[in-house]
Amino acid sequence: xxGILGLLIGIIxxxxxxxxxxxxxxxxGLGLEVDGFVSAFIAAIIIAVVGGIINWLLGxxxxxxxxxxxxxxxxxxxxxxxxxxxxxxLKGLRVAGFVGALIAAVxxxxxxxxxxxxxxxxx
Numbered sequence: 001x002x003g004i005l006g007l008l009i010g011i012i013x014x015x016x017x018x019x020x021x022x023x024x025x026x027x028x029g030l031g032l033e034v035d036g037f038v039s040a041f042i043a044a045i046i047i048a049v050v051g052g053i054i055n056w057l058l059g060x061x062x063x064x065x066x067x068x069x070x071x072x073x074x075x076x077x078x079x080x081x082x083x084x085x086x087x088x089x090l091k092g093l094r095v096a097g098f099v100g101a102l103i104a105a106v107x108x109x110x111x112x113x114x115x116x117x118x119x120x121x122x123x
Contacts, residue, residue, distance in 0.1 A: 018044035021115065025107045031100025032083065032093075032107070039092025046089050051082045079105035 019041030026034040034040040055078075058065070065074045080101035087095040095101045 015041060015044045015048070017115075018048070021108055021111045022047075024111050025104055028107060030103045030107045031096040032104035033096075034094075035092035039090065043086060043090055043093045046086045046093075047082055050085050050089075051079075054078060054082060054085075076102065076105055079108075 019037060022032070022043050023034060023037050023040035026032050026040065034043055065071050065078070080098060083095050083101040083104055084098065087093050095104060
């Protein structure tokens with residue numbers, strides 16, 4: 001039972017952190033808007049589900065993304081597509097087209113990196 005509880009706490013904590021990152025990026029006006037933190041939290045869950053489905057489908061189709069610069073570009077394009085698809089499922093989430101989704105995806109990555117760096121300074 002402890003394993004399941006730990007897993008649920010980890011999922012909720014991850015969704016809260018992701019929601020916080022999405023909320024921060026929406027405040028920057030870089031192609032992604034959310035109505036508030038609750039919408040950002042729900043968006044984080046939807047984005048995780050849509051991203052998981054897309055990655056699963058790519059695996060079923062035998063498509064490997066790879067690494068290096070080409071892999072990074074493909075991951076960025078997939079992240080932008082995930083944002084655009086997620087936009088359709090949540091009224092409180094708006095993405096400004098494909099370019100806005102690309103900018104938002106890069107911004108989300110940068111904010112995650114900055115948060116990780118700040119946490120490493122504290123710990």
